[in-house]
Amino acid sequence: MDVSLRQIRAFLTIVHSKSFTRAAGVLNLSQPALTVQIRNLETALGVKLLDRTKRSVEVTPVGLDLVPALERTLHELDVTLSDLREVGAGRRGTVRIAALPSFAASLLPGVILACRRANPAVSFLVRDAIAAQVSTLVASGEVDLGITGGDLAEAEFDVLHTTLDQICLVFPGSHPIGRKRRITVEDLVDLPLVLTNPGTSLRELIERALLKIGHTPTLACEVTYMMSAVAMVRAGLGLTILPTSAREIRVERGLRVRPIDDPDFLRPVVIIKKKGRTLPPATAGFLDLCIAAMRHERR
Amino acid sequence: MDVSLRQIRAFLTIVHSKSFTRAAGVLNLSQPALTVQIRNLETALGVKLLDRTKRSVEVTPVGLDLVPALERTLHELDVTLSDLREVGAGRRGTVRIAALPSFAASLLPGVILACRRANPAVSFLVRDAIAAQVSTLVASGEVDLGITGGDLAEAEFDVLHTTLDQICLVFPGSHPIGRKRRITVEDLVDLPLVLTNPGTSLRELIERALLKIGHTPTLACEVTYMMSAVAMVRAGLGLTILPTSAREIRVERGLRVRPIDDPDFLRPVVIIKKKGRTLPPATAGFLDLCIAAMRHERR
DNA sequence: ATCAGTGATAGCTTTCGACTATGGACGTCA
DNA sequence: TGACGTCCATAGTCGAAAGCTATCACTGAT
Incomplete structure (x- = not known):
């Protein structure tokens, strides 16, 4: 069998609590489940990691060597993934947008401000460029959103909003x-x-x-x-x-x-994205604010 | 559901092969299995990682950010575990042993040489010390094996071999x-x-x-x-x-x-280890060589 | 000697993950 | 333009994995 994260977490938890029973409590698991996890892990690795002895569990020298490395790796992974969850919730991430200079200077500052107020950890990358460049930037994936003139040719883009x-x-x-x-x-x-x-x-x-x-x-x-x-x-x-x-x-x-x-x-103005591309959550939120701001502007 | 290593590996494989089908081949898995893996991963993280579009798969910006971090972490883990498997097979590791000076100078050099010839990556830590110190070193766990005089008192040790x-x-x-x-x-x-x-x-x-x-x-x-x-x-x-x-x-x-x-x-001479302690595999191999050498010596 | 606490084992149940078959979308080529 | 091939998604089925409860064996303390 292959080594799994569950097994590694189980091992580390037992090492810290020096007890199967206590570790089982921490992990919201039954004690026998842990016994099996560790047995499988040891089999998979071909090494005894824990010495189950009277009254308490001791880590073998081999296991002890392993602990810091595993802990570091696992911690890295946890950080990466929890950051990612932040990104997923739109509370983090980078909004990458290309816009005609007129919009970059008029509409965007306010929208960015509003967006940042809602999610302070979101960062922004604004490329102000003329229409032809805006579509190129969107097509190449260098930015996720483009605000440009409405005269774009292809079905390469999804039009997310139109205004005049x-x-x-x-x-x-x-x-x-x-x-x-x-x-x-x-x-x-x-x-x-x-x-x-x-x-x-x-x-x-x-x-x-x-x-x-x-x-x-x-x-x-x-x-x-x-x-x-x-x-x-x-x-x-x-x-x-x-x-x-x-x-x-x-x-x-x-x-x-x-x-x-x-x-x-x-002149028609559109907000576009590359077809088939999913917007990062923070960017999707930003888009909503943009559309709202445009609607408000035209009133 | 929790994120698993399988899911992460699946994701990275797909990113590299830019295709579910090909990645499935690499992983020796069916394509639907991969689809489910990725769906579960995306659900668990709350983020779309891949854009399944016509003809090929594209990584979302969010997913792209994630790839290097995941790859690094996974690689670290793989290295750690494959090293450990080496240790488990006795091909690597440190043999930590305390011995009376007479044995440290006579018996050990030959045995260490033989052991190193069999497994070149094994390293050795020899503490030569008088009998009282040898047992202390074993008891404290500072070394795994002790070669000492046979007059030890307690049931704190397992006697692995006796000679005269x-x-x-x-x-x-x-x-x-x-x-x-x-x-x-x-x-x-x-x-x-x-x-x-x-x-x-x-x-x-x-x-x-x-x-x-x-x-x-x-x-x-x-x-x-x-x-x-x-x-x-x-x-x-x-x-x-x-x-x-x-x-x-x-x-x-x-x-x-x-x-x-x-x-x-x-004088009785014993090889001891701390009771209930598992010897690292390389050390167990070393022990066998020690016993063989002692038998040979007494002939 | 008994009791409390530990990890291991057994038997049962549920969950998860994989497979096969099939469907729908899209690109390609005749 | 329509048939075909390719790709990913979905559905249904099945087996393996992992969980739980109950119980055992052992140890240390009272």
């Missing part, structure tokens, strides 16, 4: 366009725009929408970070177009933000 | 006593003797034997080591009395050795 992100025009308070009641795509034509880099989903969305009415954007400046775009606008270099989710439009004073009233500027 | 050690008179080749055909206790009276310290079993034996015929030894000199005694005799300081087992009587040239023809000078 209103794209807005950002302009100085003094700009004449502020007087319009409603801003449409047509209004964007010929306006000097500060846009994010080509390849970003936002840029593509804008170009596509303008192309639809036969135009291309009038580029005032091209930047990588939305923060830069906002600064440009503030300096009067032009106007920019950012999603509502972008934190940048809220921190900069003296700028005005107005939705662009066009279905093309209501 | 002829006590001899050692004298210079030129000494007149060499002309006697037979040496008796009476011959010892008034001879200048080089004796070992009071408290040694040999000294007590000699004093007791002389006292029986109403005498006390004529002390030429008192020494601790038999080697010293022999050197004194060699220098003509007196005669000495040593057991046959003493190696010293063989190495010194120009000395003569004659048995003292008296039952009092046929």
Whole structure:
């Protein structure tokens, strides 16, 4: 027969309590059960581990040598497994998530805070990246969740939640366009725009929408970070177009933000995971908080 | 249910082979058995460890974190247990033995050599000590075997073997006593003797034997080591009395050795162990060799 | 000498784990 | 596109393992 954990635990318990009967009590077992366990263990190992003698049990020299090693190993295993149970309950673990920069800066901080408040031992790994990278990160398994634009192609992902992100025009308070009641795509034509880099989903969305009415954007400046775009606008270099989710439009004073009233500027946003992948429990909890926060945001 | 080693091994095997079916082959198990093992393991831990998806099995992030720790622990355990099996087979281990100096220097080296030839990984701990100390060492468990004089009092020990050690008179080749055909206790009276310290079993034996015929030894000199005694005799300081087992009587040239023809000078020698104690397998093998060597010696 | 306490043994019962057979999902290839 | 093969899951059955109760044999203490 093979050696089992039960047998090892039985052995160690007997060594500590120096008695089959007492050990049986500790292990919630009958004394004969223990006798059999030890007999089997000794048979399996081919060594006598305990000397059953008058009045009490003594460990053989061989058994004594064994005790520290077994104890160390068993303790390691127990720690590993009890940690794991914590992970299983969602009280521990690492939430690994990739998100568009706008969400990484606006939605996530609050959600992370809430999640950490509920389970202080949970840690977070946030990768902020443009849409194309987000899906790659999810597909490769480098992160478990992705928050990205809704234009993903394949059945490689499960869509866990969908919401909409209103794209807005950002302009100085003094700009004449502020007087319009409603801003449409047509209004964007010929306006000097500060846009994010080509390849970003936002840029593509804008170009596509303008192309639809036969135009291309009038580029005032091209930047990588939305923060830069906002600064440009503030300096009067032009106007920019950012999603509502972008934190940048809220921190900069003296700028005005107005939705662009066009279905093309209501960008779908999804939370995705790799298909067939189970989310770690802590991450599943985090997801729920995310969805709740998005619902709350859209109200 | 509790986590078992089988389950952990099953999990790791599946992780490596990335397939239930293949892992089942490796483990000589049916595939459904593995399915059940993993299901039980996951239930016990409250975590999904494997994602069973199309065509192949993937480890969940949580499971992946777990693999190295489990592997390390399991490997440690395997090493510990396989070492132990070696010990159990007597191929490894430490033989701990206390012996009277005469035996430690004469009988033991050969036996140890033979034992080591049979099992090269066995190591030895030899304590050479006078009779009183030998029994103490055995009683305390500091050694497993003791070779000592036969005058031990208690039922605290098991006597594993008994032999007799002829006590001899050692004298210079030129000494007149060499002309006697037979040496008796009476011959010892008034001879200048080089004796070992009071408290040694040999000294007590000699004093007791002389006292029986109403005498006390004529002390030429008192020494601790038999080697010293022999050197004194060699220098003509007196005669000495040593057991046959003493190696010293063989190495010194120009000395003569004659048995003292008296039952009092046929000292019983025993091999003992603590009662109720199981000998480690390597030590049991060593004991057999000791007994064989003693039998051979007395022929 | 009796009694209390220890571990071992025996007989019975329950539980666990393994096997065979089969089902459902998915990928592949004609 | 449909038949097939592969993979894991499920169901039912059976045997082995492990548990329990009752009792024994031994030892040490009263």
